Amino acid sequence: MAGLKFVFSILIFVFSMVVAVDHESIKSAYWPSWDYSTFPASAIDTSLFTHIFYAFLMPDAVSYKLMVSKSECSTLANFTSTLKPKVKTILSIGGGDEDPNIFARMAATKMSRKSFINSSIEVGRKYGFDGLDLDWEFPKTPEEMQDLGELFVEWRAALKKEATDTCRPPLLLTAAVYFASDFFLAEVHRAYHVPSIKKNLDWINVMCYDYRGSWDTSSTGAHAALFDPASLVSTSDGLKSWIEAGVPRKMLVMGLPLYGHTWQLESHHIHGVGAPAVGVGPGINAQMTFSEVMDFNNKQSAVVGFDPVTVSMYSYAGTSWIGYDGPMSITLKIGFARAFELRGYFFWAVSGDKDWKISKQASMTWGP
Ligand SMILES: *[C@@H]1O[C@H](CO)[C@@H](O)[C@H](O)[C@H]1NC(C)=O
Ligand SMILES: *[C@@H]1O[C@H](CO)[C@@H](O)[C@H](O)[C@H]1NC(C)=O
Numbered sequence: 001m002a003g004l005k006f007v008f009s010i011l012i013f014v015f016s017m018v019v020a021v022d023h024e025s026i027k028s029a030y031w032p033s034w035d036y037s038t039f040p041a042s043a044i045d046t047s048l049f050t051h052i053f054y055a056f057l058m059p060d061a062v063s064y065k066l067m068v069s070k071s072e073c074s075t076l077a078n079f080t081s082t083l084k085p086k087v088k089t090i091l092s093i094g095g096g097d098e099d100p101n102i103f104a105r106m107a108a109t110k111m112s113r114k115s116f117i118n119s120s121i122e123v124g125r126k127y128g129f130d131g132l133d134l135d136w137e138f139p140k141t142p143e144e145m146q147d148l149g150e151l152f153v154e155w156r157a158a159l160k161k162e163a164t165d166t167c168r169p170p171l172l173l174t175a176a177v178y179f180a181s182d183f184f185l186a187e188v189h190r191a192y193h194v195p196s197i198k199k200n201l202d203w204i205n206v207m208c209y210d211y212r213g214s215w216d217t218s219s220t221g222a223h224a225a226l227f228d229p230a231s232l233v234s235t236s237d238g239l240k241s242w243i244e245a246g247v248p249r250k251m252l253v254m255g256l257p258l259y260g261h262t263w264q265l266e267s268h269h270i271h272g273v274g275a276p277a278v279g280v281g282p283g284i285n286a287q288m289t290f291s292e293v294m295d296f297n298n299k300q301s302a303v304v305g306f307d308p309v310t311v312s313m314y315s316y317a318g319t320s321w322i323g324y325d326g327p328m329s330i331t332l333k334i335g336f337a338r339a340f341e342l343r344g345y346f347f348w349a350v351s352g353d354k355d356w357k358i359s360k361q362a363s364m365t366w367g368p
Contacts, residue, residue, distance in 0.1 A: 023250045026203065026344025027363055029258075030055045030092060032351055033075050039351040041079045046086035048359045052350065053133055054079050056095040057123070064106040065119035066093065080128040090172060091124050094135035103136040107147035110154075117151075117158045124171055125162075131172025131202070132159075138178055142190045149193025156200035176205040179238035179255075181245035194245045201251065205346050206242060208235040209257040212323070214286040220275045222312035222323050223261040226333055229309065235333070239340060249341045256333060256345050256362065258290045258352030260324025271316045273307040273323065281320045289352030293324050311336075327361045334365040 028051040031041055044052060054076065057066045068076065080089045094103065106112045124132050132155075139145045155173060163170035175197070182191035197204060211233045212221025228234035232241075235254065242252055262281025265271055280286035288296065293315065297304060300317035306328050307314060313326035325333070337345055345362060353359050 023343055024050065025366060026050055026253050027366060028052065028253070028344065029347035029350035032349050035351045036075055041082045044083065044350060045356050045359065046083060048356060048363045049087050051088045051090055052083055053090045053092045055092050055349065056135065057091065057093050058098055059093065059102060059106060059116050061102050064112045064116040066123045068123060076127040084128065088130040090131040090133045090174065091129045092133040092135050093120060094137065096137045100137060100140065104139065104144050107144065107151045113151050113154055117155050121158060121162050121171065129171065131174060133174045133176065135176035139190065141188055145190045145193055149196035152196045152200040172202045174201055174203055174205060176207055179206055179208050179235065180241040182241065184232065194247055198247055198251065203251045203253050203343050204247065205253050206239060206255055208238060208255040209348070213261045214280045217263060217277050217279050219277050220263045220265065220273055220321050220323060222273050222307060222310035224257050224325055225310035225312060226336060227310060236336065250343045252342045254337045254342055254345045256330060256347050257325055258347050258349060258358060259287050260293050260322045262286045262288060263321045265316060265319040265321050268316065268319050271321065273310055273312065273314060277321070281322060288322060290324060290358055291352055291354040293322055294354045296322065327357060330358055330361050331365050334362050338366065
């Protein structure tokens with residue numbers, strides 16, 4: 001562990017000196033709008049971020065225009081007026097809990113793409129956003145990947161045209177994507193349309209988490225492992241796949257989870273990453289925000305460990321086990337992102353932090 005820390009310290013030092021300055025760094029996070037009452041946008045410490053994503057709006061399943069309810073209308077307006085001009089705001093469309101078939105149908109024809117694109121720009125401008133983000137989880141076939149590539153082409157063209165017509169800076173266009181550039185684990189093999197991504201997006205948010213979870217209760221896991229000696233399911237391998245597919249490093253923004261996944265240990269005597277488990281642990285859907293993990297660790301006097309192989313934190317009390325990212329793993333991951341010359345990082349989700357501990361650590365480690 002000491003050796004690894006040392007190597008990373010050197011990497012952070014060396015690369016912080018040579019990192020090109022022509023691209024602004026991205027220090028960002030998604031804000032879940034459903035946390036509005038407990039965690040309003042006004043609670044965000046904007047000094048720690050460059051961009052905040054509003055999560056989420058969805059297009060209507062028939063017209064493919066963005067649906068904005070009355071309550072969303074005021075939440076959207078409050079979000080941008082509260083955060084600007086301190087940070088840039090990006091409207092994210094989609095989300096992991098939404099039906100991917102709506103996007104598949106929308107992207108399949110020129111007419112439906114046009115309706116969606118038009119509405120995204122209208123809504124984005126109406127509420128004063130600086131950009132748009134698509135979180136389609138996920139295209140299921142090579143055809144849908146092709147359609148997504150086409151959507152990006154037409155979306156970028158529409159953004160350019162709107163900017164010219166209105167004499168304003170164009171809206172940013174980003175997408176949240178799978179941790180790897182192709183779905184090598186899936187039965188239906190498909191890969192993202194990298195040339196279209198490269199040409200039409202400002203950057204991509206690579207979702208470097210959820211590698212392990214409640215769907216496999218046989219053993220504990222580091223759900224956002226930086227390294228995995230036994231497979232290609234890790235953040236380092238995923239990011240490498242994007243780079244090898246041709247996406248410039250300065251278009252890659254690394255996802256960092258502000259939550260953990262939980263398991264029930266078979267025995268509290270065997271408690272590392274990969275220890276035998278018999279079921280899911282505490283938390284809704286066997287997940288806990290970083291803030292909940294900190295409270296759990298305190299209340300239960302949990303034992304906290306660092307796993308140098310996966311670069312992750314874990315804690316356990318009795319047989320309840322949580323794998324998560326803490327200050328130490330976040331520092332090393334940011335060092336890795338710097339060494340890899342990535343554009344920046346994003347958190348899912350900003351409301352999961354505890355007293356800004358992780359966001360501060362990340363921002364400080366990244367540097368200006
Ligand atoms: C947004 O909402 C928060 C919390 O409800 C409130 O304190 C703040 O004044 C609002 N901001 C604006 C610009 O409306
Ligand atoms: C969207 O469509 C409407 C109606 O055709 C049009 O007036 C408007 O300019 C379009 N907006 C954009 C951003 O293309």
